[in-house]
Amino acid sequence: MSIGLKKSRKATYNYTDRGTIRQKNCHVTIAGYYDDQIHIKLFLDLGKVNLLEDQVLVLEALYAGIYARKEIINPKAEDDFYMDGFPENSNPSFRLKQLPSLTKNDGKILSATKFFKATKSDEEKELETNFLSFKYVNTIGDLIWKINWDQDDGMNPEILINEEFAKKYDPKNDIRFHALILPSIIKEILVGIFIRFNSYEDINDGTQAKRWLKFCDKLSGWSLPDTEEWKDPIKKAVLAEQAIQIFADEKWQSFGNQTLLQKFLAKKW
Amino acid sequence: MASVKIRKFNRSGLQAFEYFLDDLKSNPSNAEWNTNLKLKIDKILFDSDITSEFGDYEIDRDKKFENRYDFGEYLYGIFKSKHIEKEIGMLSWLALLFFDQICKKSGKSNRLQILSKYRYIPEIENSWRFYRHLVLTPILVWQRLKEDSILLLSNPLYESGDAVEQLMSRQDFIANENILSVARKLYFDENKNKLKPRAFSDSEPGNAKRLARDIVPQLSMTYDLYDSPIEQILNLLPEEFDIWKN
Numbered sequence: 001m002s003i004g005l006k007k008s009r010k011a012t013y014n015y016t017d018r019g020t021i022r023q024k025n026c027h028v029t030i031a032g033y034y035d036d037q038i039h040i041k042l043f044l045d046l047g048k049v050n051l052l053e054d055q056v057l058v059l060e061a062l063y064a065g066i067y068a069r070k071e072i073i074n075p076k077a078e079d080d081f082y083m084d085g086f087p088e089n090s091n092p093s094f095r096l097k098q099l100p101s102l103t104k105n106d107g108k109i110l111s112a113t114k115f116f117k118a119t120k121s122d123e124e125k126e127l128e129t130n131f132l133s134f135k136y137v138n139t140i141g142d143l144i145w146k147i148n149w150d151q152d153d154g155m156n157p158e159i160l161i162n163e164e165f166a167k168k169y170d171p172k173n174d175i176r177f178h179a180l181i182l183p184s185i186i187k188e189i190l191v192g193i194f195i196r197f198n199s200y201e202d203i204n205d206g207t208q209a210k211r212w213l214k215f216c217d218k219l220s221g222w223s224l225p226d227t228e229e230w231k232d233p234i235k236k237a238v239l240a241e242q243a244i245q246i247f248a249d250e251k252w253q254s255f256g257n258q259t260l261l262q263k264f265l266a267k268k269w
Numbered sequence: 270m271a272s273v274k275i276r277k278f279n280r281s282g283l284q285a286f287e288y289f290l291d292d293l294k295s296n297p298s299n300a301e302w303n304t305n306l307k308l309k310i311d312k313i314l315f316d317s318d319i320t321s322e323f324g325d326y327e328i329d330r331d332k333k334f335e336n337r338y339d340f341g342e343y344l345y346g347i348f349k350s351k352h353i354e355k356e357i358g359m360l361s362w363l364a365l366l367f368f369d370q371i372c373k374k375s376g377k378s379n380r381l382q383i384l385s386k387y388r389y390i391p392e393i394e395n396s397w398r399f400y401r402h403l404v405l406t407p408i409l410v411w412q413r414l415k416e417d418s419i420l421l422l423s424n425p426l427y428e429s430g431d432a433v434e435q436l437m438s439r440q441d442f443i444a445n446e447n448i449l450s451v452a453r454k455l456y457f458d459e460n461k462n463k464l465k466p467r468a469f470s471d472s473e474p475g476n477a478k479r480l481a482r483d484i485v486p487q488l489s490m491t492y493d494l495y496d497s498p499i500e501q502i503l504n505l506l507p508e509e510f511d512i513w514k515n
Contacts, residue, residue, distance in 0.1 A: 064409070097493060
């Protein structure tokens, strides 16, 4: 009748006899965002699910005053569906409710979770921060930009931008910066990664270098060098050149429903 | 009508706006609403080094608004259901465009009263502050509630309003159309087209804040309020709300 129904410790005060759906028996991940929709995956511990005839589960999502619900009549261990009205990168709160019936509903809830957030995969956690980030400094003299390879054996290259320059031109939004300077920065980073490491596996997960390669790997017409190519400096140089060419060609063009640059600046890479 | 293209601040633009606010706050004499201040504002608003066009939207910068409801309705007419919550540059630009209306004027010299920065530059990631922005909230409320927004937006533009701030922070209240209809039924005088007196007064039994803060979360534990008819919700309310039902 319930999903891991837990009698409240304060049962004395629970006059309604509403049960609790234990959090460990259900979780949600966000599989992606499409226009105004959010793609949800719901995982349930079916060993604990015992819905009686007519009973129904309802998954609710709430974000900044936006509400959506999905009714689930035949729960599966893993189910996925879309919910409307959520902007890209929104992070709704979820609540799962067990209701007596859709048709004869008297408005009562049999059991429910508290509000909870979507579970993040390790990869998502790693990609949560924007990897195209600039550090504004006054330590690089008259240079406009410089790559700092001193962090973690070169695995976390930092893009240093002259503070004076950043005051005048907003590097994240200025089209002159994107058109004239950003390609050189990207090229230096890619070439720098290729010359410092002998294989993809040499680079630790979660580092900026790994994330740069993961991003490039998504570009059409480019793929990560294979084991032999990692050993060949010329081939690696060519690959860096190719990647930068793709950036140059596609930077202002549509890439899905975003420009490549917007995609590049998005968090999910 | 002075129609202009809507623009957005870049990082330097937001900085310029912040400096502008700091200056007005630390030198109140600079905050007198006069031609000098208007020129100063125009210089920031249309500087192509720190602003750029935001889509292809036009706006009448001379339009006067009676209250936040009118303001929200006008902006909703422009953006419709577009998600603008994260457009910090554009929302801040709009705040400066209508600066003389979203700031309270005082004294003979029409000195603008400058509030905290988050009233003008939204702090989107701060769930306690995002809804305090003087431009964003009227749009968001209109997007969610349409004509029912009058319940929350009957204040002048410069007054964020205790009501809206209390209620916007209650997700189960603001997102639930059934509850909002209940609140409208209880606290809004349809004949006079305004809130009933003392609807948000803490000392009044069954006031709107008590509904949002205590009763809705309590009932939500037991009842599926998102799928309950309005009459059923009204019947579930404790006796203290009876005086508002008529």
